[in-house]
Amino acid sequence: MSLIKEHGRITLAERPAIRDLERRLFLRQGLSIGALTLLTGCDVTDTDAVDGVLRSISRWNDRVQAWLFNPNKLAPTFAESQIDHNFRFNAFYPESKAPVIDGATWRLQLDGRIADKRPWTLAQLTALPQESQITRHVCVEGWSKIGKWGGVPLGRFLRQVGADTTAKYVGFTCADGYSSSMDMATALHPLTIMALTFADQTLPRKFGYPMKIRVPTKLGFKNPKFITAISVRDDNPGGYWEDRGYNWFSGI
Amino acid sequence: MRHDHPDGPTRLVTIHPLIVRLCHWGNALAILLMIGSGWKIYNNAPLFAFTFPAWATLGGSPSPAWHRHGDIGYAGALLWHFAAMWLMFAASAAYLSYGLLSGHFRKTLLPVTPAGVAHDVADALTGRLDHRLGVRNQVQRLLYIAAIAGIILMLLSGLAIWKPVQLQELTALFGGYDTAREIHFFGMCGLVLFLAVHLGLTALVPKVLPPMITGRGYVPLDVLEAESRR
Numbered sequence: 001m002s003l004i005k006e007h008g009r010i011t012l013a014e015r016p017a018i019r020d021l022e023r024r025l026f027l028r029q030g031l032s033i034g035a036l037t038l039l040t041g042c043d044v045t046d047t048d049a050v051d052g053v054l055r056s057i058s059r060w061n062d063r064v065q066a067w068l069f070n071p072n073k074l075a076p077t078f079a080e081s082q083i084d085h086n087f088r089f090n091a092f093y094p095e096s097k098a099p100v101i102d103g104a105t106w107r108l109q110l111d112g113r114i115a116d117k118r119p120w121t122l123a124q125l126t127a128l129p130q131e132s133q134i135t136r137h138v139c140v141e142g143w144s145k146i147g148k149w150g151g152v153p154l155g156r157f158l159r160q161v162g163a164d165t166t167a168k169y170v171g172f173t174c175a176d177g178y179s180s181s182m183d184m185a186t187a188l189h190p191l192t193i194m195a196l197t198f199a200d201q202t203l204p205r206k207f208g209y210p211m212k213i214r215v216p217t218k219l220g221f222k223n224p225k226f227i228t229a230i231s232v233r234d235d236n237p238g239g240y241w242e243d244r245g246y247n248w249f250s251g252i
Numbered sequence: 253m254r255h256d257h258p259d260g261p262t263r264l265v266t267i268h269p270l271i272v273r274l275c276h277w278g279n280a281l282a283i284l285l286m287i288g289s290g291w292k293i294y295n296n297a298p299l300f301a302f303t304f305p306a307w308a309t310l311g312g313s314p315s316p317a318w319h320r321h322g323d324i325g326y327a328g329a330l331l332w333h334f335a336a337m338w339l340m341f342a343a344s345a346a347y348l349s350y351g352l353l354s355g356h357f358r359k360t361l362l363p364v365t366p367a368g369v370a371h372d373v374a375d376a377l378t379g380r381l382d383h384r385l386g387v388r389n390q391v392q393r394l395l396y397i398a399a400i401a402g403i404i405l406m407l408l409s410g411l412a413i414w415k416p417v418q419l420q421e422l423t424a425l426f427g428g429y430d431t432a433r434e435i436h437f438f439g440m441c442g443l444v445l446f447l448a449v450h451l452g453l454t455a456l457v458p459k460v461l462p463p464m465i466t467g468r469g470y471v472p473l474d475v476l477e478a479e480s481r482r
Contacts, residue, residue: 051328053335054328054331054332054335055331057331057334057335057338058331058334058335061334068415068418069418070418073417073418073420075417075420076416076417076420076424136416136429138416138429139297140330141293141296141297141326142293142294142296142297142299142413142433143297144429144430216417217417217418241327244327245327245328245330245331246327246330247330247331247334251415251417251418252414252415252416252417252418
């Protein structure tokens, strides 16, 4: 409807030729909106009732995926030669808006059901035993890229700081306004890591310096970048895209 | 009950049992929802150098979706796709179980032989094909077998790209994630092609439509006799 309103405003132009052109455009837009409603029921998605049903099914899909998730099943790994070197930047903003973080003053905050909540410095995290993986990053959009990440296994870290691993959720807060969360089973999966490197180099700014969560058992948007805080809790923290209708579990 | 009809003496019989009709319409709805939402998902990251027209996609018109979700309708498309998959799965599983266990497939889809198909194609091209209710020619049978195979292919390739870690053996069977994604795309093309032919033929011989709704129709006696001998 807003399309019509926008064009309605433009039709106030005084020159008849432009007015005529705009009128035709107005009709065409009106028609295409009518066609949307008739042919595909697109507007149907935008009603609360249908939206509610679709979201209930999405919650059901969360449960099915949690059931399907095998905590011991590793993601397929690849050879160095299979790595995609043109790895792409992905966020809800352009690359130029990616936050610039000073690794020296950056701290990882811990929150929720964690015994030792003292913040961590980048140097402390780098001093922990590191592991690397060459895995496939699968985007919710359908494309995929094979990359190499290295860092601290999240499960090992959570146990080290005395996190209650019987809690249901692990939430992540990011410096760019993004957030995400995952089930505890996935957080404890051996390939879920707090990544500090990408392609054997310090994690570049565009891929989330100084730390991103690399979780090869979930879709790309469940791999948050620029992490500033980790919380362990029993209420679902949701996330940026999760709150906008993306399936929460999004396991692959 | 006998009935006078241009096809000769007929009898009102059940052509499509209730279970077949439910599965047919359930799958019809599911496939339309899957195609509409799938096209919108495709448009977000096109495999090839084209996108589907927005009016033919499903998932929410951009403006209200942006207002509501802060997303241009892509989240809605994903919600539709992963909801309709259950309908497609349920309708297909019920239809396949019924078809295999009741002998429905054996009775209605077989036999199909290259010679039989060639013969019926020739008949169709010369306008001699038997269009009476209850008669399924071999081209039709082949088309339905292909459609059933296509739906199974879509379900399996869909699972392979939905769960390339948990079901990685299935994904590997499809040649890996990227190939499975392409197979899912071309499988969709096949189903769209089937839909076009299926709807086109229904438009040409519209008397086949009411029995798919009510289940019943007047079938010529000689067709019934031929069927009872199988």
